[in-house]
Amino acid sequence: MEKAELVRVHNLVKHFPVGGDWFAQLFERRVVHAVDGASFTIGRGATMGLVGESGSGKTTVGRMIARLVRPTEGRVLFEDIDITGLSHNELLPWRRRVQMIFQDPSTSLNRRKTVGQIISEPLKIHRDVYRGRLEDRLREIMEMTGLPGRFLNRYPHELSGGQRQRVGIARALSVDPEFIICDEPVTALDVSIQAQIINLLLDLQQRLGLTYLFIAHDLSIVKHMSDSIAVMYLGQIMEHAPARQLFEEPRHPYTRSLLAAVPRLDPESPRRKALGGEVPSPITPPSGCRFHPRCPEKIGRICEEREPPETVLPDGRRVKCHLYGS
Amino acid sequence: MNNATLLKIEDLVTRFHTEYGVVRAVDGSSMHLDEGETLGLVGESGSGKSVTAFSVMGLIENPGRIESGRIYFKGEDLLARSDAAMRRIRGKEIAIVFQDSLSSLNPTMTVGDQIGRVLRYHTSLSAREIRGRVIELLEQVGISEPQKRAGNYPHEFSGGMRQRALIAMAISANPSLLILDEPTTALDVTIEAQIFELIEMLKRQTSMGIILITHDLSVVANACDRVAIMYSGRIVESGSVKEIFRSPLHPYTRGLMHSIPRIDTPREEKLYSIPGEVPDLITLPEGCNFQPRCAYAKEKCTQTDPSLEEIETDHHAACIFAREIRDGES
Numbered sequence: 001m002e003k004a005e006l007v008r009v010h011n012l013v014k015h016f017p018v019g020g021d022w023f024a025q026l027f028e029r030r031v032v033h034a035v036d037g038a039s040f041t042i043g044r045g046a047t048m049g050l051v052g053e054s055g056s057g058k059t060t061v062g063r064m065i066a067r068l069v070r071p072t073e074g075r076v077l078f079e080d081i082d083i084t085g086l087s088h089n090e091l092l093p094w095r096r097r098v099q100m101i102f103q104d105p106s107t108s109l110n111r112r113k114t115v116g117q118i119i120s121e122p123l124k125i126h127r128d129v130y131r132g133r134l135e136d137r138l139r140e141i142m143e144m145t146g147l148p149g150r151f152l153n154r155y156p157h158e159l160s161g162g163q164r165q166r167v168g169i170a171r172a173l174s175v176d177p178e179f180i181i182c183d184e185p186v187t188a189l190d191v192s193i194q195a196q197i198i199n200l201l202l203d204l205q206q207r208l209g210l211t212y213l214f215i216a217h218d219l220s221i222v223k224h225m226s227d228s229i230a231v232m233y234l235g236q237i238m239e240h241a242p243a244r245q246l247f248e249e250p251r252h253p254y255t256r257s258l259l260a261a262v263p264r265l266d267p268e269s270p271r272r273k274a275l276g277g278e279v280p281s282p283i284t285p286p287s288g289c290r291f292h293p294r295c296p297e298k299i300g301r302i303c304e305e306r307e308p309p310e311t312v313l314p315d316g317r318r319v320k321c322h323l324y325g326s
Numbered sequence: 327m328n329n330a331t332l333l334k335i336e337d338l339v340t341r342f343h344t345e346y347g348v349v350r351a352v353d354g355s356s357m358h359l360d361e362g363e364t365l366g367l368v369g370e371s372g373s374g375k376s377v378t379a380f381s382v383m384g385l386i387e388n389p390g391r392i393e394s395g396r397i398y399f400k401g402e403d404l405l406a407r408s409d410a411a412m413r414r415i416r417g418k419e420i421a422i423v424f425q426d427s428l429s430s431l432n433p434t435m436t437v438g439d440q441i442g443r444v445l446r447y448h449t450s451l452s453a454r455e456i457r458g459r460v461i462e463l464l465e466q467v468g469i470s471e472p473q474k475r476a477g478n479y480p481h482e483f484s485g486g487m488r489q490r491a492l493i494a495m496a497i498s499a500n501p502s503l504l505i506l507d508e509p510t511t512a513l514d515v516t517i518e519a520q521i522f523e524l525i526e527m528l529k530r531q532t533s534m535g536i537i538l539i540t541h542d543l544s545v546v547a548n549a550c551d552r553v554a555i556m557y558s559g560r561i562v563e564s565g566s567v568k569e570i571f572r573s574p575l576h577p578y579t580r581g582l583m584h585s586i587p588r589i590d591t592p593r594e595e596k597l598y599s600i601p602g603e604v605p606d607l608i609t610l611p612e613g614c615n616f617q618p619r620c621a622y623a624k625e626k627c628t629q630t631d632p633s634l635e636e637i638e639t640d641h642h643a644a645c646i647f648a649r650e651i652r653d654g655e656s
Contacts, residue, residue, distance in 0.1 A: 053515070160603050190541065191541060192581065195598065196601075199599055223587065244592075259589070261515050261518070262515055266590065269590065271548060274520040274522070
């Protein structure tokens with residue numbers, strides 16, 4: 001499992017200013033704590049899963065790594081190069097190596113462009129990648145992603161959801177990237193099509209040696225895709241563990257609650273258990289541990305008052321909970 | 327179970343006459359539901375599950391038309407009812423909760439007023455009694471501080487609370503049939519689990535029959551007694567949840583179950599995936615609708631259009647190979 005490190009994220013923070021006029025923004029400083037200190041590394045050729053409910057900050061983490069959003073604090077290192085401070089021009093060669101696949105292919109594809117134009121767009125920006133004929137490259141990429149050649153001149157609305165997502169994947173692959181951030185890539189698709197896209201992503205990873213950050217809210221899909229999984233709650237990573245360990249022995253009370261809430265495909269298996277309450281506002285996150293107001297395993301005052309440090313357990317996994325503090 | 331039959335749908339055909347052609351949204355589907363029972367209606371987009379629900383509610387509008395079939399509710403054919411009679415049934419006898427709680431609620435009215443409106447239409451309660459009943463209902467669906475919350479507008483509620491409010495509205499006139507159309511699809515899994523705990527509680531308190539429309543088989547495994555699986559406007563398999571999850575007999579059901587990554591078993595290398603895409607409902611394939619994607623399909627599948635047959639007790643499947651599949655299993 002030891003793989004050379006490709007991506008290192010160190011203490012990423014993103015606060016978005018909220019509401020009001022400039023005066024309120026300047027003096028009240030109300031912010032959404034979208035991400036509050038996320039750190040992890042991803043090995044080359046590996047897949048890291050990032051799960052969490054809406055508002056947990058998982059998408060913002062992905063967008064910061066892709067530098068679509070500038071972090072408030074923290075660093076993103078790609079092969080030991082700090083990309084957080086790079087200018088637009090300095091970023092350009094790096095952008096080729098990092099691509100993104102989005103959730104909803106009906107809004108992330110330009111509907112005025114043909115499939116061929118969409119897939120070749122990144123190739124026109126990064127001209128140095130491919131020196132042969134554009135058309136040959138297009139055919140190669142389309143074949144790799146299971147798109148028939150006759151789609152070349154079609155428009156996105158003429159395709160089904162699954163085919164559109166293949167176009168999104170083809171566009172990302174066209175410039176031969178090393179790292180792909182997949183943000184809920186199958187959420188908008190029907191069950192029978194989901195399996196096709198999941199298999200395609202796994203297949204491409206093997207063939208091209210890709211590294212993935214796989215962001216999703218569906219635990220069973222993340223489990224199927226990932227080598228390691230980080231569970232986020234209200235902007236923080238609560239637990240980060242190898243996929244199997246996370247599901248077999250979840251350590252953080254939030255991970256446990258989340259797993260208990262997922263329905264199983266087997267009617268004979270124990271009924272799902274609901275976690276009470278709702279996710280608090282990210283503008284005024286709870287003091288101490290952010291999960292304490294809903295936590296079924298709360299120890300006491302310490303949970304309300306002190307933010308738990310990230311503890312590294314003997315088996316290497318990381319848990320942010322006072323249950324494991326020394 | 328010797329409960330009374332609440333709903334019986336026979337050979338329902340609902341079509342939409344569009345400028346591109348006739349869309350066969352529901353193409354001869356039959357099902358039944360007993361009192362106190364929960365039926366899961368499962369299918370992918372375009373399978374006809376929501377159109378089936380809309381047909382039961384009498385909400386099919388131009389260019390849609392119910393072409394043939396019968397919908398018996400408590401023994402009476404709903405399709406023979408007048409619009410006025412359907413208005414008295416809708417919301418009172420049969421209620422529905424939709425997926426998108428934000429667009430199902432009126433943004434300019436308080437939540438309490440909206441629930442009150444249903445009561446005013448369907449009951450003879452006084453304004454004062456209605457106010458009391460609204461608070462009771464909000465409390466029943468697990469909304470804390472119901473007095474205060476009744477005066478809130480929908481946007482002041484979270485997604486989970488809005489869905490609770492819609493359920494309160496749906497059960498306000500004590501319906502005998504509650505249709506839930508993807509009630510939790512827009513919600514996070516922990517909130518979804520809360521909503522299903524609420525539904526479970528309501529089931530224990532009343533003898534309501536429930537139709538749960540969903541694309542998620544795991545939700546059905548967890549919350550339903552019986553299940554009907556739809557594909558391209560037809561029910562391809564139906565029966566008890568226990569039986570169908572143990573031994574699915576239709577190739578589509580089997581394919582679906584294998585193509586879902588499991589959370590409770592070790593990770594497999596590759597998922598099974600059903601090849602191809604759902605057919606266009608205007609130009610359906612020859613013979614069986616699933617035949618072009620089916621792993622079991624043979625020549626004769628393009629010639630015969632299989633109907634839903636009872637293969638085992640209360641286990642129906644619409645596939646000419648269903649018996650072979652069953653025998654191959656054991």
